[in-house]
Amino acid sequence: MKSTRARIAIDAMGGDHAPAEVVAGALRAREELDVDILLVGDPQQIQASLPPQANVAALRIVPAEGTIEMHEEPLTGLKRKPQASINVAMNLVRQQQADAVVSAGHSGAAMAAALLRLGRLSGIDRPAIAVVLPTLIAGKAVMILDVGANVDCRPKFLEQFALMGSVYSQYVLGVADPKVGLLNIGEEACKGNDLAIRTHQLLQDNPVIPFIGNAEGRDVLSGQFDVIVCDGFVGNVLLKFAEAVGSVVLQILREELPQGLHGKLGTTLLKPNLRRIKQRIDHAEHGGGLLLGVAGICIISHGSSQAPSIFNAIRLAKEAVDNRVLERIQASDPHTPQGTVSSDARGEE
Template sequence: MKIAVDAMGGDNAPKVIVEGVERARDERKDLEFILYGDEQQVRPLLKSDERITLVHTTEQIEGDEHPVKAIRSKKQASMVLAAQAVKNGEADAIFSAGSTGALLAAGLFIVGRIRGVDRPGLMPTMPSMGDNPAFVMLDVGANADNRARQLQQYAIMGNLYAKDILGYANPRIGLLNNGTEATKGDELHQEAHKLLAGTEGINFIGNVESSGMLGGAADVIVTDGFTGNAALKATEGASRTILHELKHTILNSGIKGKLGGLLLRDGIKQVVAKFDASRYGGAVLLGLKSPVIKAHGAADSRAVYYTILQIAKLIDNGTVNKFVDYFSTHDMAAEQGKTDEN
């Protein structure tokens, strides 16, 4: 299998991208890569070009560009070339740590949507302190607005992903809402609740609140992109702020505190590791015809490596084809007596 890699996207590109790719390449003999990037920068970083093809380009999409315009005007951008390779069948999946908006645009306009999916959803894997080690959540920001039937599509894809990639036999699907009672929420979430409760083949456990996310309230948290973005960023921000304050306090609490910190170092490392999402890989843009995966902009080589492993599993398992199969045999609009698109 072959992965198209945007070597220039992300805060620490191309260095960490090349390092992560090479680590995965050295471990997995079945992996091949096409790296799109500036040859002058990328070539010197490569230990070897075994199973790595380097395609030179100097064009690149910046974080502050308008995603759709950038995709359309910068035909030689590393991200655009990677997407083009997947569209042309030269590669099986896209990796990028670049702009999420641009990657979504490249996914939509170059790779294309799965028929039956209105809007792709961005789905990270997060650590859970519940019975299962992790949960997925979508959409966390590919969309600023979602409709109820899009949330239903997210539930279906999230369910298949949790089974296929996380290995959960019967993932618990929860709807992120402002209370657990079935009647809670605004119109969108009340309608989504009804749709999910009536969807066959998923284990819908009802509404969940964002307070329970890290505690394992659900294996798949279904949410609109605006709320999901706020809940995810609040979780990340709170975790970061607390761990930072803890570190700061230990370093500034005199000899006694420092000694305590030293003795507790392993324990604190364990806690930090437990809340580290990067070992689960990147965020998947679910609903596109091929796997399109976004690593965090601040990803280090380890995060890149884990994301490559995640992509390999997605390709191996043919997970995206399972989405395609599902939506080609379930005309959800017709089932719901609706014919509206988008």
């Protein structure tokens, strides 16, 4: 019988700080989030990363051999290393031994492994990487997709992104009536390139998508929109710029607030506020991106992720599992019977 606890397979060997930081984040999630953790990778390295007081009996270590390096072409690397940690982790989901995968390794390899081993959801032509960013309105976030899975897109891809994003926003982020926007250079329907103009028409004509119009760059973090869709090229540039701005703001606060005696006293008094500021703008607090559109839950974290970011990535995975994101996306497709999760385009072993 399937466990009621979310079972999360962690690519323990993926990322700049693997496996130590990945294991540390997974251990914290095991204690605080009530999830079952499967650490996938080199057993010896994983064991060496466990603190002496760790409850080893509560963990499951799944052996794997090697990882896909950042310089490797994803498909070539996956085929050349069938027992690489990301392949083994995806197979656990395919075999229903895990409910989700979290990886801070090669993002292209993670996406390719998800497509090869899990396949796409029925009715979805391309998966998208979705991230959640803070807005000017406290407590309100905006989901951006795609932020890197598809450099070139067709209008129907963006239409599918909008559908998946609105489902996630409603059922996971708790937005009762999500407002969807199309990233563009102007508010008018006639603005933008051919992709933007044709996509605008599709979104406007789709009664299932709560589309309210174009979103300019200044609108992204305004709180006016709950979901903003764009191609992966633009989305990736936007994401990295937003992360850089957040880092700059935090660095300026660290440098300027402690200046002088009054500054040090003020910094002490403002610590709770500064902590909340960090939680709102630091990308590590958001864990990573959800790969929407594949027949399995997959969280792609930053390569530089440390324990806090891994913890938050596992939290994202648990939320997606608990809120049955796959089933809800599939149910929103009028061409798929309600309550089913089918997949297509699964690669051969």
